[in-house]
Amino acid sequence: MLGIGERQAICLAxxxxxxxxxxxxxxxxxxxxxxxxxxxxxxxxxxDAAERDLVQLQPALSRLQKTNFRVSDKLIExxxxxxxxxRISK
Numbered sequence: 299m300l301g302i303g304e305r306q307a308i309c310l311a312x313x314x315x316x317x318x319x320x321x322x323x324x325x326x327x328x329x330x331x332x333x334x335x336x337x338x339x340x341x342x343x344x345x346d347a348a349e350r351d352l353v354q355l356q357p358a359l360s361r362l363q364k365t366n367f368r369v370s371d372k373l374i375e376x377x378x379x380x381x382x383x384x385r386i387s388k
Contacts, residue, residue, distance in 0.1 A: 300325055311335050322367075341369065341377060348381055355381045 300308075304326035311319040311330070318336040320343055321327055327337045338346075340362070348355035359374055 300329055308333060345377055
């Protein structure tokens with residue numbers, strides 16, 4: 299069952315005709331996609347911001363890991379490897 303926050307965010311995104319919705323909870327992501335919304339998670343936002351040189355990915359991810367945000371170490375490693383490869387190819 300979706301929480302009230304996810305339900306409100308999805309409804310607002312639809313009402314505004316948002317280009318995308320930032321949502322990490324899996325049930326919320328599924329419901330947003332079912333309603334035709336483009337979904338991006340917080341890690342995707344950070345990745346995109348790093349690609350535009352708006353944030354430094356490694357420090358941002360380190361800070362995020364100190365919160366209650368749950369993410370696998372493997373996914374963090376993958377994002378950091380991709381970022382390192384991107385920087386080398388610049």
